[in-house]
Amino acid sequence: MRILVVEDEVLISMLLGDWLSEMGHELVGPAHTVAEALALIETNAPAAALLDVNLHGEKCDAIADVLAARNVPMAFATGSHADAIAERFSGSLTLAKPYDFDSVSTVVGKLMSRSPA
Amino acid sequence: MFSQLFKDASFLPHGFCLLWNPWLIGAHLVSDIAIFLAYAAIPIAIYIFLRKRPSLQMSNLAWLFALFILFCGLTHLASAIALYQPIYEVQAAIKIVTAAVSVATAVVIFPLIPKALAIPSPDDLQKLNAQLQQEVESHKNTAAELRVARDELQIRFREQQSALARSSAVIAALDESAAVCIFAKTLDGKLIMANPAVIAALGRPAEELIGKNDSDFLTNAEEIAKIREVDRMVCESGQPVRAVERVTPPGGTQRVYLSTKLPLCNEEGEVEGIVGVSIDISEREALMEKLSHSEEIFRLGSEAARFGSCAVDLTKQEVQVSQSLQKMLHLPSDTVDLNAFLNAVLKEDRHEILIALRSQEPVEIEFRAKADDGSTSWYLLRGQHNQTGGAGHFLGAVVDITRRKRAEDRTSELMRELIHRGRNLLTVVQVLARNSLTPPRTLQEARDVFIERLHAFARGYELFVDGDHVGLTFRDLLQTEASRFTGQFALDGPSFLVNERAAQTLGLIFHELTTNAAKYGALSRPDGRVDVVWRVDSDGELTFAWRESNGPPVDAPLKKGFGTGLIERMVRSDFNAQSSWQYDVRGYVFRFSAPVDKLRAASVGTPQPQTDLISA
Missing domain, CATH: 3.30.450.20 (PAS domain)
Structure with missing residues (x-):
């Protein structure tokens, strides 16, 4: 499955990319900014997405809105209270930072079950 | 003829005529004697009256009248004697004198009638008297009023006298007082009066002061001008003026006076000069x-x-x-x-x-x-x-306590950020471990690579904990890596403080560049060189170039290593910029350009141009 990773911490995005490859998924990105993410959605049409809530101080809401409109399932990675998810996405999956391989694997499994593809 | 009369004594007494009728004789005799006595008494009464009232008008008439009455009485006496003695000649003589006096009296009396009428009557006198009484009464009242007025005047006079005495005492006391200067001056500024305090304050004998101008015994022009200005105001306005004046007697120290100056007026109310009262307030002023x-x-x-x-x-x-x-x-x-x-x-x-x-x-x-x-x-x-x-x-x-509060805020912000970063830290360590501890490195090599990468990352982390007080500059981060290769590095670019995120990123980038160069590039040879040049242009664009030389011949690697990939991604993610590698025959060249604001610490001014070449 093609999974978009949006994460501003380069090292973490690299780790996520490695793990997803190990799980047998195709990595889209990683995108480090909102603009990069939106461009990747257009060109690569991901089937699911892992979104870091806070991207260099910018909220990921614009990305989430586009994904929601396309019915792409997503999970929000949250690190602190400041990274609160917008209310309209309050029912979405979350991935608490710091995450390990197992928690990422569990969330990806749930994303797969929600994906229409 | 008289002798004829007396000689002829052959007449009979008058009694014979009356036939010696005792009744008739008695009646004549008693009546005549009574009339005589009465007539004789009247002149006596007039005499007494005239003696007691010598101021009586027409006293001569009174005397004439008294004589006339007396002679009338004598005629009656002569008639009484003639009853018994025939003294008809004497009687005739008396009658002749009486007639003369009577006629004279009658003649005198008529012209005197108007005069007598002019003498006020007792009625008139009474009225006059009453009038006089009234006048006397009213005069008495007036006199009483005058007495009251006089008493009042006396009281007032006494009061004024005591007030004057008091004022005089006060003036005398002031005049003798050493604390209060009292003086008087003419319109043209001549001193005409000065009490002992003035003389003491000016430190000169009275004869050197009286009749002299201020400028004759004072030397400070500014002080004199100020004093004259006040005097002029008093004379022109005719009103009291209060002012602070400074006076420096020759050879003495300046004293400060609070002066009240009043106009000195003559009887017409014209200002003739001024009177001044000055109190020394130097101590208070000091x-x-x-x-x-x-x-x-x-x-x-x-x-x-x-x-x-x-x-x-x-x-x-x-x-x-x-x-x-x-x-x-x-x-x-x-x-x-x-x-x-x-x-x-x-x-x-x-x-x-x-x-x-x-x-x-x-x-x-x-x-x-x-x-x-x-x-x-x-x-x-x-x-x-x-x-x-x-x-x-x-x-x-x-x-x-704003600064303290801001520091507190900064601390709690740091604490929150630390917790946040702490959560990421483990993940970062995992990434570094996964990419360092990999074959074909030996365990020893893998451990060194891992620890060095950790250190490079940690440098930015330390900087962040230190906050904005102790910062790292762009140059510091390069210097840290360059210091491992003495004499092989040349750093050329402006110095500016970097923010904590850039510090972490740059720390890793510079570490990976150095590690690559040490492994495959210029730093793998003792005479290899690395020239690092960075500039910030007027648009705030930072351009960075890492140029290796004197190294082994280089080729583009078949697969990007972890370090190269990391560098590319980090420049893209953190600096919103693109980087490029050049595999020049002389050596590797790495470049990137990014907005300097992405890297620079907030609240730090534009970087100081610094073009000196530093070798490390």
């Missing part, structure tokens, strides 16, 4: 100056320390603030009403201040107020009710 000096020191100190004080009167709802506090809280004056004071405080903190002001215990609270630039300043209020001033008087000290 004290005031000292006091204001120490007040100034306290005020400046308070302002520098951002310290102020306040006194709150809760019954009058009034707050007095020190000058420094007035400035700190931007109050319109040093005495404001309680509401105005509270308005200077942020709305959320007003209630707490009110509670503190009413507290009977010593209080210590923090409150906020808007600062000049619209930011919020923090203040500490410490105070208590004045024990001596009674309830309702709160005395407090206010200190600006």
Whole structure:
């Protein structure tokens, strides 16, 4: 499955990319900014997405809105209270930072079950 | 003829004519004698009257009348004697004299009638008397009134005399007083009077002062001008003028006087000169100056320390603030009403201040107020009710604690960020471990690579913990890596502080560049060189070039290593910029350009141009 990773911490995005490859998924990105993410959605049409809530101080809401409109399932990675998810996405999956391989694997499994593809 | 008369004594007494009728003789005799006696008595009465009233008008007539009466009486006496003795000749003689006197009296009396009429009658006299009485009465009243008026005048006179005596005593006392200078001057400024205090103050004998001008015994032109100016004002306005004057007697020190000068007027009310009374206030002035000096020191100190004080009167709802506090809280004056004071405080903190002001215990609270630039300043209020001033008087000290508060805020922000970063840290370590501890490295090699990468990352982390007080510059980060290769590096570019995120990223980038160069590039040879050049242009664009030379021949690698990939991604993600590799025959060249604001620490000015070449 093609999974978009949006994460501003380069090292973490690299780790996520490695793990997803190990799980047998195709990595889209990683995108480090909102603009990069939106461009990747257009060109690569991901089937699911892992979104870091806070991207260099910018909220990921614009990305989430586009994904929601396309019915792409997503999970929000949250690190602190400041990274609160917008209310309209309050029912979405979350991935608490710091995450390990197992928690990422569990969330990806749930994303797969929600994906229409 | 008389002798004929007496000689002829042959006449008979008159009694014969009466036939000696005893009744008739008796009647004549008694009547004539009574008439004579009565007539004789009348002149006696007139005589007595005239003696007692010598001022009587027409006294001569009275005497004539008395003579006339006397002679009439004598005729009756002669008739009585003639009854018994025939003295008809004597009787005739008496009658002739009587007739003469009578005629004379009658002749005199008529012309005297108008004169007699002019003599006021007793009625007139009585009326006149009554009138006189009235006049006397009214005169008596007038006299009584005059007495009262005179008494009053006397009382007033005595009062004025005692008032004058008192004033004289006061003037005399003032005149002799050493503390008060009293003097008088003419219109043209000549001293015409000076009491001993003036003479003592000027330090010259009276004869050198009286009749002289100020300029004759004073030397300071400025002082003289000021004194004349005041004198002129008094003469022109005709009003008293009060002024502070300074006088430096020759050879003495300057004294300060509070002078009151009044116009000296003549009887017509024209100003002829001035009278002055001066009190020496030099000591007071010196004290005031000292006091204001120490007040100034306290005020400046308070302002520098951002310290102020306040006194709150809760019954009058009034707050007095020190000058420094007035400035700190931007109050319109040093005495404001309680509401105005509270308005200077942020709305959320007003209630707490009110509670503190009413507290009977010593209080210590923090409150906020808007600062000049619209930011919020923090203040500490410490105070208590004045024990001596009674309830309702709160005395407090206010200190600006904004810096401390900001430091506290910074600390708690750091704490939050630390927790956040701490959560990521493990992930980062995992990534570094996964990419370092990989074959074909030996365990030893893998461990070194891992630890070095950790260190490079940690440098930015340390910087972040130190906050904005001790920062790392772009050059510092390069220097750290360059210091491992003495003499092989040349760093050329401006120095500027970098923010914590850039520090972490740059730390790793420079580490990976150095590691690659040491492994495959110029730094793998002892004479290999790395020239690092970075510039910031006027648009704020940072261009960075890492150029290796004197290294082994290089080729583009078949697969990007971890380091190269990391560098590319980090430049893209963190600096929003593109990087490029060049595999030049002379050596690797790495470049990137990014907006310098992405890297630079906030609140740091534009980088200082620094083009000196530093070799490390």
